[in-house]
Amino acid sequence: MSNKEIENRAIAFVLTHELAAGRDAHDSRNLQGSPVDVQSYDLATGRTLLIEVKAFGGAGRGDFLWLEENQVEALEGNSDGHIYILTNVRSENLSDIQLLDLTGEALHKRLLAKRPKAYFEVPLPTAEYDRLRAKAAPAPTESGAAFALKVLRAVTVLHDRGYHRIRFESVIAPTGMHVRLAVGREQEMTSGFPQHEDLERTAFISVGGEELAARKFADTMVPAWWTPEMVADQILTALPPVEPTTDDPEYVCRLAEFLKRASAAGETPVTDDGDRRP
Structure with missing residues:
Protein backbone atom coordinates (compact mmCIF):
# COMPACT_ATOMS: atom_id res chain seq x y z
CA MET A 1 0.00 0.00 0.00
CA SER A 2 1.49 3.32 -1.08
CA ASN A 3 1.61 6.46 1.07
CA LYS A 4 -1.13 7.99 -1.10
CA GLU A 5 -3.33 4.94 -0.59
CA ILE A 6 -2.77 5.13 3.16
CA GLU A 7 -3.69 8.82 3.12
CA ASN A 8 -6.86 8.24 1.08
CA ARG A 9 -7.89 5.37 3.32
CA ALA A 10 -7.44 7.55 6.40
CA ILE A 11 -9.48 10.42 4.91
CA ALA A 12 -12.30 8.01 4.07
CA PHE A 13 -12.22 6.74 7.66
CA VAL A 14 -12.41 10.30 9.01
CA LEU A 15 -15.32 11.30 6.78
CA THR A 16 -17.27 8.25 7.92
CA HIS A 17 -16.42 9.03 11.56
CA GLU A 18 -17.64 12.63 11.22
CA LEU A 19 -20.88 11.52 9.58
CA ALA A 20 -21.53 9.08 12.44
CA ALA A 21 -20.96 11.97 14.88
CA GLY A 22 -23.67 14.03 13.17
CA ARG A 23 -21.35 16.39 11.32
CA ASP A 24 -21.20 17.30 7.65
CA ALA A 25 -17.56 16.75 6.64
CA HIS A 26 -15.77 17.38 3.36
CA ASP A 27 -12.38 16.42 2.00
CA SER A 28 -10.71 19.83 1.70
CA ARG A 29 -7.24 18.75 0.53
CA ASN A 30 -7.82 20.25 -2.90
CA LEU A 31 -9.95 23.15 -1.73
CA GLN A 32 -8.33 26.49 -2.54
CA GLY A 33 -7.06 28.19 0.62
CA SER A 34 -7.84 25.29 2.98
CA PRO A 35 -4.93 24.68 5.37
CA VAL A 36 -6.23 21.31 6.60
CA ASP A 37 -7.35 17.98 5.17
CA VAL A 38 -10.96 17.97 6.36
CA GLN A 39 -13.49 20.66 7.28
CA SER A 40 -16.40 19.36 9.30
CA TYR A 41 -19.57 21.40 9.97
CA ASP A 42 -21.30 20.69 13.29
CA LEU A 43 -25.04 20.89 12.59
CA ALA A 44 -25.87 21.21 16.28
CA THR A 45 -23.57 24.12 17.13
CA GLY A 46 -23.01 25.72 13.76
CA ARG A 47 -19.25 25.57 14.23
CA THR A 48 -16.73 24.23 11.73
CA LEU A 49 -13.99 21.88 12.84
CA LEU A 50 -10.63 22.20 11.13
CA ILE A 51 -9.13 18.70 11.00
CA GLU A 52 -5.60 17.84 9.94
CA VAL A 53 -5.25 14.09 9.36
CA LYS A 54 -2.01 12.26 10.13
CA ALA A 55 -2.08 8.67 8.91
CA PHE A 56 0.33 5.96 10.05
CA GLY A 57 0.59 2.56 8.43
CA GLY A 58 1.49 1.14 11.86
CA ALA A 59 1.13 2.42 15.39
CA GLY A 60 2.95 5.72 14.89
CA ARG A 61 3.86 5.66 18.56
CA GLY A 62 6.73 8.02 19.37
CA ASP A 63 6.77 9.47 15.87
CA PHE A 64 6.63 13.16 14.91
CA LEU A 65 3.67 15.05 13.49
CA TRP A 66 4.81 17.04 10.45
CA LEU A 67 2.92 20.29 9.89
CA GLU A 68 3.36 23.11 7.40
CA GLU A 69 3.53 26.71 8.57
CA ASN A 70 0.00 27.56 7.42
CA GLN A 71 -1.37 24.48 9.16
CA VAL A 72 0.25 25.48 12.45
CA GLU A 73 -1.17 29.00 12.12
CA ALA A 74 -4.67 27.65 11.41
CA LEU A 75 -4.64 25.23 14.33
CA GLU A 76 -3.17 27.75 16.77
CA GLY A 77 -5.74 30.35 15.85
CA ASN A 78 -8.85 28.16 16.01
CA SER A 79 -10.40 26.67 19.13
CA ASP A 80 -12.03 24.03 16.95
CA GLY A 81 -8.74 22.79 15.57
CA HIS A 82 -8.03 19.05 15.63
CA ILE A 83 -5.30 16.67 14.58
CA TYR A 84 -6.77 13.25 13.92
CA ILE A 85 -4.06 10.61 14.23
CA LEU A 86 -5.05 7.46 12.36
CA THR A 87 -3.11 4.37 13.40
CA ASN A 88 -2.65 0.95 11.73
CA VAL A 89 -4.15 2.22 8.47
CA ARG A 90 -2.18 -0.39 6.52
CA SER A 91 -3.81 -3.26 8.41
CA GLU A 92 -6.02 -5.65 6.46
CA ASN A 93 -8.23 -5.88 9.55
CA LEU A 94 -10.15 -2.59 9.50
CA SER A 95 -10.99 -2.98 13.19
CA ASP A 96 -7.29 -2.34 13.93
CA ILE A 97 -7.59 1.28 12.74
CA GLN A 98 -7.95 3.80 15.55
CA LEU A 99 -8.63 7.53 15.49
CA LEU A 100 -6.74 9.53 18.10
CA ASP A 101 -8.13 13.07 18.51
CA LEU A 102 -5.50 15.63 19.52
CA THR A 103 -7.38 18.84 20.30
CA GLY A 104 -7.99 21.54 22.91
CA GLU A 105 -5.36 22.13 25.56
CA ALA A 106 -3.44 18.98 24.59
CA LEU A 107 -3.10 20.24 21.02
CA HIS A 108 -2.10 23.71 22.23
CA LYS A 109 0.61 22.17 24.43
CA ARG A 110 2.00 20.10 21.55
CA LEU A 111 2.07 23.11 19.25
CA LEU A 112 4.02 25.10 21.83
CA ALA A 113 6.68 22.35 21.68
CA LYS A 114 7.00 22.53 17.89
CA ARG A 115 10.43 22.80 16.29
CA PRO A 116 10.88 24.65 13.00
CA LYS A 117 12.44 22.78 10.09
CA ALA A 118 13.53 24.27 6.79
CA TYR A 119 13.74 22.23 3.61
CA PHE A 120 13.73 22.56 -0.16
CA GLU A 121 11.63 20.55 -2.56
CA VAL A 122 13.83 19.42 -5.43
CA PRO A 123 11.86 18.04 -8.40
CA LEU A 124 12.95 14.71 -9.84
CA PRO A 125 11.24 14.14 -13.22
CA THR A 126 10.46 10.57 -14.18
CA ALA A 127 12.89 10.75 -17.11
CA GLU A 128 15.74 11.69 -14.78
CA TYR A 129 14.68 8.99 -12.31
CA ASP A 130 14.73 6.37 -15.07
CA ARG A 131 18.16 7.58 -16.23
CA LEU A 132 19.57 7.24 -12.75
CA ARG A 133 17.96 3.86 -12.25
CA ALA A 134 19.58 2.56 -15.44
CA LYS A 135 22.98 3.48 -13.97
CA ALA A 136 22.20 2.31 -10.44
CA ALA A 137 24.98 0.48 -8.66
CA PRO A 138 24.18 -3.16 -7.90
CA ALA A 139 23.95 -4.38 -4.33
CA PRO A 140 27.40 -4.94 -2.81
CA THR A 141 28.69 -8.50 -2.64
CA GLU A 142 31.28 -10.31 -0.57
CA SER A 143 33.13 -13.61 -0.82
Whole structure:
Protein backbone atom coordinates (compact mmCIF):
# COMPACT_ATOMS: atom_id res chain seq x y z
CA MET A 1 0.00 0.00 0.00
CA SER A 2 1.49 3.32 -1.08
CA ASN A 3 1.61 6.46 1.07
CA LYS A 4 -1.13 7.99 -1.10
CA GLU A 5 -3.33 4.94 -0.59
CA ILE A 6 -2.77 5.13 3.16
CA GLU A 7 -3.69 8.82 3.12
CA ASN A 8 -6.86 8.24 1.08
CA ARG A 9 -7.89 5.37 3.32
CA ALA A 10 -7.44 7.55 6.40
CA ILE A 11 -9.48 10.42 4.91
CA ALA A 12 -12.30 8.01 4.07
CA PHE A 13 -12.22 6.74 7.66
CA VAL A 14 -12.41 10.30 9.01
CA LEU A 15 -15.32 11.30 6.78
CA THR A 16 -17.27 8.25 7.92
CA HIS A 17 -16.42 9.03 11.56
CA GLU A 18 -17.64 12.63 11.22
CA LEU A 19 -20.88 11.52 9.58
CA ALA A 20 -21.53 9.08 12.44
CA ALA A 21 -20.96 11.97 14.88
CA GLY A 22 -23.67 14.03 13.17
CA ARG A 23 -21.35 16.39 11.32
CA ASP A 24 -21.20 17.30 7.65
CA ALA A 25 -17.56 16.75 6.64
CA HIS A 26 -15.77 17.38 3.36
CA ASP A 27 -12.38 16.42 2.00
CA SER A 28 -10.71 19.83 1.70
CA ARG A 29 -7.24 18.75 0.53
CA ASN A 30 -7.82 20.25 -2.90
CA LEU A 31 -9.95 23.15 -1.73
CA GLN A 32 -8.33 26.49 -2.54
CA GLY A 33 -7.06 28.19 0.62
CA SER A 34 -7.84 25.29 2.98
CA PRO A 35 -4.93 24.68 5.37
CA VAL A 36 -6.23 21.31 6.60
CA ASP A 37 -7.35 17.98 5.17
CA VAL A 38 -10.96 17.97 6.36
CA GLN A 39 -13.49 20.66 7.28
CA SER A 40 -16.40 19.36 9.30
CA TYR A 41 -19.57 21.40 9.97
CA ASP A 42 -21.30 20.69 13.29
CA LEU A 43 -25.04 20.89 12.59
CA ALA A 44 -25.87 21.21 16.28
CA THR A 45 -23.57 24.12 17.13
CA GLY A 46 -23.01 25.72 13.76
CA ARG A 47 -19.25 25.57 14.23
CA THR A 48 -16.73 24.23 11.73
CA LEU A 49 -13.99 21.88 12.84
CA LEU A 50 -10.63 22.20 11.13
CA ILE A 51 -9.13 18.70 11.00
CA GLU A 52 -5.60 17.84 9.94
CA VAL A 53 -5.25 14.09 9.36
CA LYS A 54 -2.01 12.26 10.13
CA ALA A 55 -2.08 8.67 8.91
CA PHE A 56 0.33 5.96 10.05
CA GLY A 57 0.59 2.56 8.43
CA GLY A 58 1.49 1.14 11.86
CA ALA A 59 1.13 2.42 15.39
CA GLY A 60 2.95 5.72 14.89
CA ARG A 61 3.86 5.66 18.56
CA GLY A 62 6.73 8.02 19.37
CA ASP A 63 6.77 9.47 15.87
CA PHE A 64 6.63 13.16 14.91
CA LEU A 65 3.67 15.05 13.49
CA TRP A 66 4.81 17.04 10.45
CA LEU A 67 2.92 20.29 9.89
CA GLU A 68 3.36 23.11 7.40
CA GLU A 69 3.53 26.71 8.57
CA ASN A 70 0.00 27.56 7.42
CA GLN A 71 -1.37 24.48 9.16
CA VAL A 72 0.25 25.48 12.45
CA GLU A 73 -1.17 29.00 12.12
CA ALA A 74 -4.67 27.65 11.41
CA LEU A 75 -4.64 25.23 14.33
CA GLU A 76 -3.17 27.75 16.77
CA GLY A 77 -5.74 30.35 15.85
CA ASN A 78 -8.85 28.16 16.01
CA SER A 79 -10.40 26.67 19.13
CA ASP A 80 -12.03 24.03 16.95
CA GLY A 81 -8.74 22.79 15.57
CA HIS A 82 -8.03 19.05 15.63
CA ILE A 83 -5.30 16.67 14.58
CA TYR A 84 -6.77 13.25 13.92
CA ILE A 85 -4.06 10.61 14.23
CA LEU A 86 -5.05 7.46 12.36
CA THR A 87 -3.11 4.37 13.40
CA ASN A 88 -2.65 0.95 11.73
CA VAL A 89 -4.15 2.22 8.47
CA ARG A 90 -2.18 -0.39 6.52
CA SER A 91 -3.81 -3.26 8.41
CA GLU A 92 -6.02 -5.65 6.46
CA ASN A 93 -8.23 -5.88 9.55
CA LEU A 94 -10.15 -2.59 9.50
CA SER A 95 -10.99 -2.98 13.19
CA ASP A 96 -7.29 -2.34 13.93
CA ILE A 97 -7.59 1.28 12.74
CA GLN A 98 -7.95 3.80 15.55
CA LEU A 99 -8.63 7.53 15.49
CA LEU A 100 -6.74 9.53 18.10
CA ASP A 101 -8.13 13.07 18.51
CA LEU A 102 -5.50 15.63 19.52
CA THR A 103 -7.38 18.84 20.30
CA GLY A 104 -7.99 21.54 22.91
CA GLU A 105 -5.36 22.13 25.56
CA ALA A 106 -3.44 18.98 24.59
CA LEU A 107 -3.10 20.24 21.02
CA HIS A 108 -2.10 23.71 22.23
CA LYS A 109 0.61 22.17 24.43
CA ARG A 110 2.00 20.10 21.55
CA LEU A 111 2.07 23.11 19.25
CA LEU A 112 4.02 25.10 21.83
CA ALA A 113 6.68 22.35 21.68
CA LYS A 114 7.00 22.53 17.89
CA ARG A 115 10.43 22.80 16.29
CA PRO A 116 10.88 24.65 13.00
CA LYS A 117 12.44 22.78 10.09
CA ALA A 118 13.53 24.27 6.79
CA TYR A 119 13.74 22.23 3.61
CA PHE A 120 13.73 22.56 -0.16
CA GLU A 121 11.63 20.55 -2.56
CA VAL A 122 13.83 19.42 -5.43
CA PRO A 123 11.86 18.04 -8.40
CA LEU A 124 12.95 14.71 -9.84
CA PRO A 125 11.24 14.14 -13.22
CA THR A 126 10.46 10.57 -14.18
CA ALA A 127 12.89 10.75 -17.11
CA GLU A 128 15.74 11.69 -14.78
CA TYR A 129 14.68 8.99 -12.31
CA ASP A 130 14.73 6.37 -15.07
CA ARG A 131 18.16 7.58 -16.23
CA LEU A 132 19.57 7.24 -12.75
CA ARG A 133 17.96 3.86 -12.25
CA ALA A 134 19.58 2.56 -15.44
CA LYS A 135 22.98 3.48 -13.97
CA ALA A 136 22.20 2.31 -10.44
CA ALA A 137 24.98 0.48 -8.66
CA PRO A 138 24.18 -3.16 -7.90
CA ALA A 139 23.95 -4.38 -4.33
CA PRO A 140 27.40 -4.94 -2.81
CA THR A 141 28.69 -8.50 -2.64
CA GLU A 142 31.28 -10.31 -0.57
CA SER A 143 33.13 -13.61 -0.82
CA GLY A 144 32.64 -16.53 1.50
CA ALA A 145 35.98 -15.75 3.14
CA ALA A 146 34.97 -12.15 3.78
CA PHE A 147 31.63 -13.26 5.22
CA ALA A 148 33.30 -15.80 7.49
CA LEU A 149 35.71 -13.15 8.78
CA LYS A 150 32.74 -10.85 9.43
CA VAL A 151 31.04 -13.57 11.48
CA LEU A 152 34.27 -14.10 13.42
CA ARG A 153 34.49 -10.35 14.08
CA ALA A 154 30.85 -10.39 15.20
CA VAL A 155 31.69 -13.00 17.83
CA THR A 156 34.55 -10.84 19.12
CA VAL A 157 32.06 -7.96 19.30
CA LEU A 158 29.85 -10.13 21.51
CA HIS A 159 32.88 -10.97 23.66
CA ASP A 160 33.53 -7.23 24.07
CA ARG A 161 29.94 -6.91 25.27
CA GLY A 162 30.58 -9.56 27.93
CA TYR A 163 29.21 -12.67 26.20
CA HIS A 164 32.34 -14.75 26.83
CA ARG A 165 30.53 -18.07 26.48
CA ILE A 166 29.67 -17.55 22.81
CA ARG A 167 31.84 -19.85 20.70
CA PHE A 168 33.01 -19.77 17.08
CA GLU A 169 33.87 -22.96 15.18
CA SER A 170 34.73 -23.51 11.51
CA VAL A 171 35.72 -26.70 9.73
CA ILE A 172 36.39 -27.71 6.14
CA ALA A 173 33.59 -29.80 4.64
CA PRO A 174 34.50 -33.39 3.57
CA THR A 175 34.34 -32.31 -0.08
CA GLY A 176 36.94 -29.62 0.57
CA MET A 177 34.77 -27.15 -1.36
CA HIS A 178 33.15 -25.36 1.56
CA VAL A 179 33.84 -24.26 5.10
CA ARG A 180 31.17 -24.86 7.71
CA LEU A 181 30.74 -22.13 10.31
CA ALA A 182 28.85 -22.38 13.58
CA VAL A 183 28.32 -19.84 16.34
CA GLY A 184 26.62 -20.89 19.54
CA ARG A 185 26.54 -21.12 23.27
CA GLU A 186 29.24 -23.17 24.95
CA GLN A 187 26.78 -25.95 25.87
CA GLU A 188 26.04 -26.59 22.17
CA MET A 189 29.76 -26.54 21.28
CA THR A 190 31.28 -28.67 24.06
CA SER A 191 32.86 -31.15 21.63
CA GLY A 192 34.00 -28.56 19.11
CA PHE A 193 31.80 -28.28 16.05
CA PRO A 194 28.18 -28.89 17.14
CA GLN A 195 26.57 -32.25 16.52
CA HIS A 196 23.69 -32.47 14.06
CA GLU A 197 21.07 -32.42 16.82
CA ASP A 198 22.55 -29.16 18.19
CA LEU A 199 22.72 -27.25 14.91
CA GLU A 200 19.20 -25.84 15.21
CA ARG A 201 20.26 -24.06 18.40
CA THR A 202 23.26 -22.43 16.71
CA ALA A 203 23.86 -19.94 13.92
CA PHE A 204 25.16 -22.20 11.14
CA ILE A 205 26.20 -21.71 7.51
CA SER A 206 28.32 -23.39 4.85
CA VAL A 207 30.30 -20.94 2.69
CA GLY A 208 32.32 -21.28 -0.48
CA GLY A 209 34.27 -18.80 -2.55
CA GLU A 210 31.32 -17.32 -4.45
CA GLU A 211 30.54 -13.60 -4.32
CA LEU A 212 27.02 -13.06 -2.97
CA ALA A 213 24.91 -10.04 -2.05
CA ALA A 214 23.38 -11.83 0.96
CA ARG A 215 23.56 -15.12 2.81
CA LYS A 216 21.09 -16.98 5.01
CA PHE A 217 22.53 -16.92 8.53
CA ALA A 218 21.19 -16.64 12.07
CA ASP A 219 17.54 -16.89 10.97
CA THR A 220 17.71 -14.07 8.42
CA MET A 221 19.26 -12.97 5.15
CA VAL A 222 22.44 -11.09 6.06
CA PRO A 223 23.34 -8.60 3.29
CA ALA A 224 26.95 -7.86 2.40
CA TRP A 225 26.66 -4.28 3.71
CA TRP A 226 25.89 -5.37 7.30
CA THR A 227 28.57 -4.52 9.83
CA PRO A 228 29.98 -7.02 12.35
CA GLU A 229 27.99 -5.16 15.03
CA MET A 230 24.76 -5.77 13.13
CA VAL A 231 25.64 -9.45 12.67
CA ALA A 232 26.38 -9.67 16.41
CA ASP A 233 22.92 -8.31 17.21
CA GLN A 234 21.32 -10.87 14.90
CA ILE A 235 23.29 -13.73 16.45
CA LEU A 236 21.92 -12.83 19.88
CA THR A 237 18.42 -12.77 18.41
CA ALA A 238 18.80 -16.18 16.79
CA LEU A 239 20.43 -18.10 19.66
CA PRO A 240 18.60 -19.44 22.71
CA PRO A 241 18.81 -17.04 25.68
CA VAL A 242 22.36 -16.28 26.78
CA GLU A 243 23.60 -13.98 29.52
CA PRO A 244 26.80 -11.87 29.54
CA THR A 245 29.14 -13.51 32.05
CA THR A 246 32.60 -12.00 31.36
CA ASP A 247 34.15 -15.11 32.93
CA ASP A 248 36.34 -16.63 30.18
CA PRO A 249 38.96 -14.02 29.23
CA GLU A 250 41.36 -16.76 28.11
CA TYR A 251 39.07 -17.88 25.29
CA VAL A 252 38.28 -14.26 24.41
CA CYS A 253 41.98 -13.44 23.98
CA ARG A 254 42.63 -16.61 22.01
CA LEU A 255 39.79 -15.88 19.59
CA ALA A 256 40.95 -12.28 19.17
CA GLU A 257 44.40 -13.54 18.21
CA PHE A 258 42.83 -16.03 15.82
CA LEU A 259 40.91 -13.18 14.17
CA LYS A 260 44.09 -11.15 13.86
CA ARG A 261 45.90 -14.02 12.10
CA ALA A 262 42.95 -14.85 9.83
CA SER A 263 42.47 -11.21 8.83
CA ALA A 264 46.14 -10.83 7.97
CA ALA A 265 45.99 -13.95 5.78
CA GLY A 266 42.76 -12.81 4.11
CA GLU A 267 41.51 -16.38 3.99
CA THR A 268 38.46 -18.17 5.33
CA PRO A 269 39.15 -18.72 9.05
CA VAL A 270 39.30 -22.41 10.00
CA THR A 271 39.64 -23.45 13.62
CA ASP A 272 42.28 -26.02 14.58
CA ASP A 273 41.45 -29.56 13.46
CA GLY A 274 42.86 -31.04 16.63
CA ASP A 275 41.07 -29.64 19.65
CA ARG A 276 38.86 -27.44 17.42
CA ARG A 277 39.94 -24.37 19.37
CA PRO A 278 41.31 -21.27 17.67
